[in-house]
Amino acid sequence: xxxxxxxxxxxxxxxCKGCELCIPACPPGVLAMSKEGNALGYLYPELSPxxxxxxxxxxxxxxxxxxVYKYETAVPVSDDGTEAA
Amino acid sequence: MALRLLxxxxxxxxxxxxxxxxxxxxxxxxxxxxxxxxxAKKLPESGGVCINAATEIEGxxxxxxxxxxxxxxxxxxxxxxxxxxxxxxxxxxxxxxPIVIFNMARNQQDYFQATxxxxxxxxxxxxxxPKDIYEAVEHAQLxxxxxxxxxxxxxxxxxxxxxxxxxxxxxxxxDFGALPEKDWQLDGTSGGSGASRQIWTFGGGKTNAPGPxxxxxxxxxxxxxxxxxxxxxxxEAAFTDDAQTVVTGFGTGGLFVxxxxxxxxxxxxxxxxxxxxxxxxFPGEALEKATExxxxxxxxxxxxxxxxxxxxxxxxDRRKVSAIGGVSFDExxxxxxxxxxxxxxxxxxLAAMEVSNQ
Amino acid sequence: MSIVQTAKPPSIPSKKVAxxxxxxxxxxxxxxxxxxxxxxxxxxxxxxxxxxxxxxxxVCVIGHxxxxxxxxxxxxxxxxxxxxxxxxxSTGIKRMRPDVAVWTLQGDGDMTSEGLAEILHATARGENxxxxxxxxxxxxxTGGQMTASSVVGQRTKNTLEGRDPDYHGYPxxxxxxxxxxxxxxxxxxxxxxxxxxxxxxRRLIRKGxxxxxxxxxxxxxxxxxxxxxxxxxxxAGGADxxxxxLGKTYPLGExxxxxxxxx
Numbered sequence: 001x002x003x004x005x006x007x008x009x010x011x012x013x014x015x016c017k018g019c020e021l022c023i024p025a026c027p028p029g030v031l032a033m034s035k036e037g038n039a040l041g042y043l044y045p046e047l048s049p050x051x052x053x054x055x056x057x058x059x060x061x062x063x064x065x066x067x068v069y070k071y072e073t074a075v076p077v078s079d080d081g082t083e084a085a
Numbered sequence: 086m087a088l089r090l091l092x093x094x095x096x097x098x099x100x101x102x103x104x105x106x107x108x109x110x111x112x113x114x115x116x117x118x119x120x121x122x123x124x125a126k127k128l129p130e131s132g133g134v135c136i137n138a139a140t141e142i143e144g145x146x147x148x149x150x151x152x153x154x155x156x157x158x159x160x161x162x163x164x165x166x167x168x169x170x171x172x173x174x175x176x177x178x179x180x181x182x183p184i185v186i187f188n189m190a191r192n193q194q195d196y197f198q199a200t201x202x203x204x205x206x207x208x209x210x211x212x213x214x215p216k217d218i219y220e221a222v223e224h225a226q227l228x229x230x231x232x233x234x235x236x237x238x239x240x241x242x243x244x245x246x247x248x249x250x251x252x253x254x255x256x257x258x259x260d261f262g263a264l265p266e267k268d269w270q271l272d273g274t275s276g277g278s279g280a281s282r283q284i285w286t287f288g289g290g291k292t293n294a295p296g297p298x299x300x301x302x303x304x305x306x307x308x309x310x311x312x313x314x315x316x317x318x319x320x321e322a323a324f325t326d327d328a329q330t331v332v333t334g335f336g337t338g339g340l341f342v343x344x345x346x347x348x349x350x351x352x353x354x355x356x357x358x359x360x361x362x363x364x365x366x367f368p369g370e371a372l373e374k375a376t377e378x379x380x381x382x383x384x385x386x387x388x389x390x391x392x393x394x395x396x397x398x399x400x401x402d403r404r405k406v407s408a409i410g411g412v413s414f415d416e417x418x419x420x421x422x423x424x425x426x427x428x429x430x431x432x433x434x435l436a437a438m439e440v441s442n443q
Numbered sequence: 444m445s446i447v448q449t450a451k452p453p454s455i456p457s458k459k460v461a462x463x464x465x466x467x468x469x470x471x472x473x474x475x476x477x478x479x480x481x482x483x484x485x486x487x488x489x490x491x492x493x494x495x496x497x498x499x500x501x502v503c504v505i506g507h508x509x510x511x512x513x514x515x516x517x518x519x520x521x522x523x524x525x526x527x528x529x530x531x532x533s534t535g536i537k538r539m540r541p542d543v544a545v546w547t548l549q550g551d552g553d554m555t556s557e558g559l560a561e562i563l564h565a566t567a568r569g570e571n572x573x574x575x576x577x578x579x580x581x582x583x584x585t586g587g588q589m590t591a592s593s594v595v596g597q598r599t600k601n602t603l604e605g606r607d608p609d610y611h612g613y614p615x616x617x618x619x620x621x622x623x624x625x626x627x628x629x630x631x632x633x634x635x636x637x638x639x640x641x642x643x644x645r646r647l648i649r650k651g652x653x654x655x656x657x658x659x660x661x662x663x664x665x666x667x668x669x670x671x672x673x674x675x676x677x678x679a680g681g682a683d684x685x686x687x688x689l690g691k692t693y694p695l696g697e698x699x700x701x702x703x704x705x706x
Binding site: 005007008009010011012015017018019020021023024025027042046047048049051053055056058059060061062063064065066067068069070071072073075080081082083 | 446447449452455456457459460461463464468472473475476477478479480481482483486635637638641671679681682
């Protein structure tokens with residue numbers, strides 16, 4: 001488990017077409033596909049704590065689904081796997 | 086300015102450059118070859134560009150690019166070369182890019198190609214057919230004016246006689262009136278403005294400013310050509326009021342017909358002539374009036390019968406219409422043939438009048 | 444492991460480091476298929492144009508393919524020309540407006556099938572234009588037929604048993620052809636199959652535009668793009684399939700850069 005989140009995403013899940021290119025692209029491996037589909041029926045990525053704000057997901061995404069932010073101060077990840085902020 | 090003795094091709098090139106042509110891309114093909122030779126020599130001197138294209142297809146598409154960028158641009162060829170350009174001519178009509186195509190034809194067999202087109206879609210091509218070099222000097226300028234006025238392709242229809250006869254001419258800039266601003270030209274400056282420009286046959290527009298879409302766009306294009314048809318038809322005629330026989334011909338053929346008809350008139354024959362100056366729009370209403378009272382309409386053209394279709398569409402009683410031309414090349418197959426001869430035309434007109442009198 | 448809320452921007456102090464879309468796209472919306480590589484390539488080109496300060500100084504000439512729909516969303520002056528003729532149309536624009544960056548957006552069907560003559564002659568003339576080739580080895584727009592750049596063994600709707608060189612001939616490696624000609628300034632092949640390839644391809648695109656600015660001649664930046672639909676593979680399998688098939692015939696990297704050699 002990652003101990004800190006340095007960034008985060010806005011994911012426009014309704015624009016996602018479920019191609020999964022972002023999943024292997026994510027260096028810390030904190031993206032995983034959802035279990036439920038979006039309005040179009042596509043599974044979409046969900047973010048777990050530990051994002052570094054590296055923008056790799058945004059760069060490989062054909063559907064312009066990601067907006068990437070870097071936290072000014074890194075956010076610790078609690079033992080229960082949530083961002084402590 | 087004094088008269089200068091010029092090849093027709095050189096006069097046409099000088100007139101085009103005088104009209105503001107700054108780009109030409111073409112491929113040599115007799116008798117259009119001298120056009121690219123003179124363009125290659127003269128355009129750079131005028132701040133323009135002449136490119137020796139790899140094919141007629143490449144040449145016409147280069148001209149489309151230069152015209153899309155906002156400059157007066159042309160290409161040229163004849164017959165088979167014009168055939169290769171047809172897709173792009175249709176494209177220019179449908180995406181509204183003003184280009185001029187100089188078709189220095191080998192004969193008069195390009196009438197269908199020019200007036201009917203070989204591309205897809207509901208479009209027409211304004212086609213100017215000058216009878217001599219003086220008129221060619223005017224038309225080489227008028228072609229660019231009409232292209233810009235309506236954002237359409239315009240064909241200048243010449244032949245080997247126009248291209249290769251020398252004549253003393255004076256080339257002055259002609260003023261055909263004001264033109265709309267080219268607010269559509271691709272100058273590259275509108276990026277990121279939210280109002281960037283687009284030239285596209287499907288008329289889709291952009292997300293921020295949707296266009297009418299293909300169906301409405303093409304309907305509008307067709308309506309534009311209907312409008313042009315009502316405005317731009319030009320013709321020349323004489324002696325038709327009391328003529329029993331009206332003879333038609335276009336381009337150089339029209340000049341030969343005019344000469345013979347004037348000669349026959351001076352001898353007392355009741356004959357007149359009618360020459361479409363624009364092959365499209367065809368001056369149909371004028372032809373209908375000019376042939377109202379005559380007994381027969383003769384069509385002289387050096388082909389197996391192409392303009393005669395338009396004549397029959399417009400003469401009220403098409404049974405009055407008959408052909409006195411025919412296929413006629415010189416032995417090279419590259420030039421007008423022996424039928425383009427005033428004596429032959431005279432004989433054929435007289436023979437037809439004799440039959441009509443019986 | 445809990446899921447981080449990603450519906451809205453973060454509430455704690457933070458800095459946006461990447462937008463959904465490049466500023467030269469009017470919308471994020473497009474109708475290309477899941478896993479398509481073309482939007483990724485187009486994003487990079489538009490970002491490079493912006494970076495180089497060419498937003499108000501460029502014209503795009505678009506060919507015919509799925510990417511053509513971006514004629515409606517790219518916020519740059521553009522024309523969608525006849526199939527294959529983009530280098531010719533670009534020549535007319537560039538010769539009359541030499542200070543404007545002129546670039547083509549073409550697919551492999553457009554450039555290597557219908558428009559081979561135009562790209563080669565534009566290269567021969569050393570036209571100062573940048574040609575972007577989106578190569579997926581298939582006619583995607585018409586639903587998956589063989590192009591001149593389909594690779595040996597590739598299954599398409601008109602090579603059902605795979606492209607057989609004895610019957611269908613061999614693929615045209617356009618990058619090598621263009622690089623071999625004197626008029627080319629920069630030729631390179633990138634890809635969008637993963638983040639590292641995307642980053643590398645962005646540098647290639649930038650060089651392609653820089654050589655045009657330097658008036659060195661024609662630049663060709665070929666970008667391998669996934670077409671899972673046209674390859675009949677799952678969207679998530681497109682990247683691997685591409686590197687196993689096209690990637691072997693079309694190796695990635697710079698093929699030619701006049702700036703790297705003397706002068």
